[in-house]
Structure formats: structure tokens, C-alpha cells
Amino acid sequence: KNESLLNYDYELEITSVAKVNNAKFLKEMNSIFPVDTVLKHFGYGVHNFYLALSIYKNGKPSRYTFVQDVGFMYGSVPEDFREQYELNHSSRKKKSANSVFYNSFVDKNTIFETKLGQLAGKNVSSIKYFEIRIGIDKNRKVITPWTIKEIDLKKYLPVFDGKYDRNDFLSGGFTTIIGGLEALNGKITYPSEAQKNGVTGKVVVNAYIDEKGNVVGAQLFKGIGWGCDEAALKAVSEVKFHPSPSGKCQAIIPIDFELEYKPENYDLTNTRITFSPIPPKVGEKNKVFFNVVNVGQKALPKKAFVNSLYIDNELVMASISKMKMNPNKSEGYFVSWTPKRIGKLNYIIYLDSKNELNESNRTNNVIKGQVEVK
Structure with missing residues (x-):
């Protein structure tokens, strides 16, 4: 609780108010996040996202931010949260999911009409969360247009x-x-x-x-x-x-x-990474191995895509693969790496880092871990 910071409504004596102009909101969503973009990144079904609205002490809505999950801005979240849900690494694609999420938009179209909440008898800044939803069937038909409703954040407390x-x-x-x-x-x-x-x-x-x-x-x-x-x-x-x-x-x-049968596509992930010798020693060459496994139900066609390995924020390998991969089959990568410092170093594996493949699941394409260097 703080008079100068953004407060959650459940912390206030008198909660803030934000009325939504639904017509303007619907127009805004269809403009910045059209149906084709939703389908490309999330597929069909009912999709829930969240909007965080900041209300500052002048009583006016300042900015709103779209997030894929309440946890990104509310609660203690692992640092790899955003990368695990990153859907587009390619700057060649003009409309990506990340052009909508994690960016602040000014409420220039007066979507929200707001009133300050109070703490200790004084008006204070606050932040409110809304659930936004759209439903699309497998024939690309919108069955539930964009809707918005305020949510009780207590539901999202750990x-x-x-x-x-x-x-x-x-x-x-x-x-x-x-x-x-x-x-x-x-x-x-x-x-x-x-x-x-x-x-x-x-x-x-x-x-x-x-x-x-x-x-x-x-x-x-x-x-x-x-x-x-x-x-x-x-x-x-x-x-x-x-x-x-x-x-x-x-x-x-x-x-x-899911209710309806959804044909599974190919799906890449990593299940193994090794360092040899173990533990790696600073200044000495180390052989790193990691695999790429197709855990989907269909074969991966022979198509070029890039897999990358970063260790301690440095690119260690970026390899182009063109191999056809059947379900439950894998391919391995070896690379030589020389540690530059002692300690626990973070590594990140990006599979299909340029988003060239049409996978059934991209949430397992970023794998993080640590290796201790002696």
C-alpha cells in the first residue's frame, strides 16, 4: 500500500472505478489484434487475454497494456516467462503477437472512464485488470466477439x-x-x-x-x-x-x-543437453551436445529452420537443419565451447528461432537451464 504507487483495488478502502466504452473497445481490438493474427499465433478456440489499466492521481486513465497471462505483471514470475511465450522471432513478419503484448498503449480513444480509489482518506493511483476474450471456431468464424470484463485479482494470488x-x-x-x-x-x-x-x-x-x-x-x-x-x-x-x-x-x-479432434502437427522440443567434460572448466574447451526431438504426431518435412544455443548471453551455435524427422525421432548437435568465467552460467536453447515451421505447439521451443563452471 502506497499513496504514490499503483495499488491493487483489494488493498484500497474505496476501490477505483473504470467504465468501459464497449463499442470503442471492440473497434480498438479489431484494429490492433485482428482475427487473422489471433488464429496465426493461437489457433481456434476460446482465448482469454488480460488488460492492465493504470489510473494515476489526476484521475485519468494513463496507459493500458495487454498481457497473455496475469502472472507476467502480477506476482513473482520466473525471468524466462516472456521468452517461454514468445511466439515470433522474425522481424520480417509485420504483425506479430508481441506487437500487441507487453507494449503500452495510450488511451487516446477514451475507451475508459475512470474514478480514483482512496487509501487513508486520500485519492491514490491504482491498477485494474480486465479479462478480454475472443472465440473462433475451426472454420475461422468468430463465435464470441471481443468482450471485456473486470476481474478480481484475488483469484490470481498464489x-x-x-x-x-x-x-x-x-x-x-x-x-x-x-x-x-x-x-x-x-x-x-x-x-x-x-x-x-x-x-x-x-x-x-x-x-x-x-x-x-x-x-x-x-x-x-x-x-x-x-x-x-x-x-x-x-x-x-x-x-x-x-x-x-x-x-x-x-x-x-x-x-x-479441447473438445473437438484437432489433428496434431509436428512438435519440436529438447530433452537432453550434456557438457563434456563435466564440470566445464574455465579456459578449457568443452564439448556441448543437445538434441531436438519431434514429439508431435506427424513427420517434420524436409524444410530449413534454425536452432540456436546461447550460453552466458553469448551465441554459441546457430545451425540450419533440413532433416526430415518422423514422430519420436531426434537429431543431435555438437558444438565446442570455451567458458570464460567461473560460476553458474545460464544457457538457452531456441528451437526454430526464426519461426519458420508450422508447429502444433511452440510453448516448448525455448529451453533454459544452468551449468556450473569450475
């Missing part, structure tokens, strides 16, 4: 078991679910009410994991309602993770709720 809180999970780390996605999918129940109303889309949950791999907290980053959010939170809380070498950590888990 919930912990026992002694932990969010401050215990500020350090990095990497982990995976024991049993993989099959173990998670086996615990998901698609709510009957959601199925009856044709609700589909993606729910994103952030899991807080202790040193033993137990989920001790969960936070909703993105929801679609109709009981799907609760079903996703319940499923994530029931799985077990491999213990992370760094101890307590977080993991972002996207969960798809």
Missing part, C-alpha cells in the same frame, strides 16, 4: 500449503513432472458444464515446488472459467516433480482444454 510463501521461490531452477504430461493429463477432469457450453482454451498454472519435488503452492496465471481453472489447479497440485538441483523452484504449466 495459494500455499503450510509454511511457505512466494518469497521462498525467488531463485531459479528447472524441473519436470515425473511421468511427463501423461501423468498430468491423467489427473485432469474436463468439467461437464464447460463441455456443455463448448468452452475450450488454455489454462496456465504456476507451480511452486519444494526440494523433494512436492507441489506446495499454485497460482493461476491464465484462466478460461467454467470450472476449468479449478480443474487445472487441482491436477497440478496432485502431480510430483523431479527434485531440482537448485532446491525450491517454480514451473509454468500450460493445460489445454
